[in-house]
Amino acid sequence: LAKTTQPISMDSYEGQEVNITCSHNNIATNDYITWYQQFPSQGPRFIIQGYKTKVTNEVASLFIPADRKSSTLSLPRVSLSDTAVYYCLVGGGNTGFQKLVFGTGTRLLVSP
Amino acid sequence: DAGVTQSPTHLIKTRGQHVTLRCSPISGHKSVSWYQQVLGQGPQFIFQYYEKEERGRGNFPDRFSARQFPNYSSELNVNALLLGDSALYLCASNSWGDPGANVLTFGAGSRLTVL
Numbered sequence: 001l002a003k004t005t006q007p008i009s010m011d012s013y014e015g016q017e018v019n020i021t022c023s024h025n026n027i028a029t030n031d032y033i034t035w036y037q038q039f040p041s042q043g044p045r046f047i048i049q050g051y052k053t054k055v056t057n058e059v060a061s062l063f064i065p066a067d068r069k070s071s072t073l074s075l076p077r078v079s080l081s082d083t084a085v086y087y088c089l090v091g092g093g094n095t096g097f098q099k100l101v102f103g104t105g106t107r108l109l110v111s112p
Numbered sequence: 113d114a115g116v117t118q119s120p121t122h123l124i125k126t127r128g129q130h131v132t133l134r135c136s137p138i139s140g141h142k143s144v145s146w147y148q149q150v151l152g153q154g155p156q157f158i159f160q161y162y163e164k165e166e167r168g169r170g171n172f173p174d175r176f177s178a179r180q181f182p183n184y185s186s187e188l189n190v191n192a193l194l195l196g197d198s199a200l201y202l203c204a205s206n207s208w209g210d211p212g213a214n215v216l217t218f219g220a221g222s223r224l225t226v227l
Contacts, residue, residue, distance in 0.1 A: 032214055043116070043202050043218025044155065087154055091214075100216070102147075102154030 004088045009107040018075045020106050022088030025069050031090045033064060033071045038085045038105070047086075048073065083110045114139070116219035118203050124225045125193050133188040133222045137205030143167070144186040145216065146178055147202040155202055161186055162208055190224075198226045 005023040012018045024033070032051055036044035048055055050062040050071070061074040075082060085105040117136045125131050137144050143162040147155035157170040161180035180186045184205075190197055200223050204216040 034215065036216075041200070041221070041223070043204070043221050044216075046215050046217065049215060085154075100157060102156070105154050 003101065004090060004103050006086075006088050006103060006106045008104065009109070011109050011111065012078055013111050014079055015077050018078050018082070018108060018110075020073045020075075020086055020088075020108070021070060022073070023070050024088070024090045027068050027090050033062065033068075034089045034100075035060070035062065035073045036087045036089065036102075038087065044087060044102075078108075078110045080110050080112065083108060116203055116205050116217050118201075118219040118222050120222055121220065122223045122225075124227060126227050127193055127195060129193050129226075130189065130191050131193060131224060133190075133201050133203075133224075134185065135188070135203030135205075135219060136185045137203075138217055141205035141207050141217070142184050143206050143208045144180055144184065145204045145206070146186070146188045147204065147218075148172070149200040149202055149221070151199075158188070193226045195226050198224060200224075 032049055034049040035047040037047050038044040048057055048060045048062045050064050052064050052068060055062045063072040085107050087102050087105040089100045089102060091100050116138055119134045135144055145160040146158040148158055149155040158172050158176055159166060159178045160168040161178060164180045175191045178186060178188045188201060200221040202218050202221045204218045206216050
């Protein structure tokens with residue numbers, strides 16, 4: 001199972017762009033890269049998923065270099081409500097099997 | 113559509129007791145996974161079930177067991193509770209074999225406190 005490494009915490013201010021980088025050196029060929037957001041006492045919430053290059057949705061962008069050994073979650077113009085823990089996961093493939101490994105995540109604090 | 117629902121939301125047990133947690137997946141999702149999240153840590157994989165069969169098991173003792181029913185709902189059972197079992201237990205569902213099959217939708221969790 002591919003292991004991920006992320007910064008333990010990050011600080012930002014409202015309106016800034018936040019980039020959280022995740023390392024996953026032993027990612028497998030069929031692994032996807034998925035990011036989840038979690039607020040206290042709630043289940044993680046899917047943010048974005050990608051396999052290679054760049055993916056963008058209404059809340060974030062995900063940048064994946066050609067070697068896929070790292071990925072960067074980009075949150076544009078963060079607000080106070082983006083204060084949460086962000087998890088980077090690799091795995092899953094396309095079969096549905098989900099023995100995913102969550103690390104400790106990145107604790108993002110957004111200040112006024 | 114209702115999301116993943118879990119019950120109970122909170123419960124308190126004493127050491128040595130047994131607990132059953134329940135989960136209903138999103139309509140159309142046939143796979144259910146269970147995770148344990150201890151305060152300050154990321155969720156840890158316990159089980160995954162698909163079509164009533166266990167498809168994966170994490171590094172948890174045999175005191176932990178689960179099953180999936182014909183309607184794809186699931187139960188997680190923990191016997192002989194220990195203080196260390198105090199955690200948020202998360203259930204997640206996903207589809208299988210479809211595009212986007214590897215995206216999990218989590219419930220709000222069941223907060224178990226063992227005294």
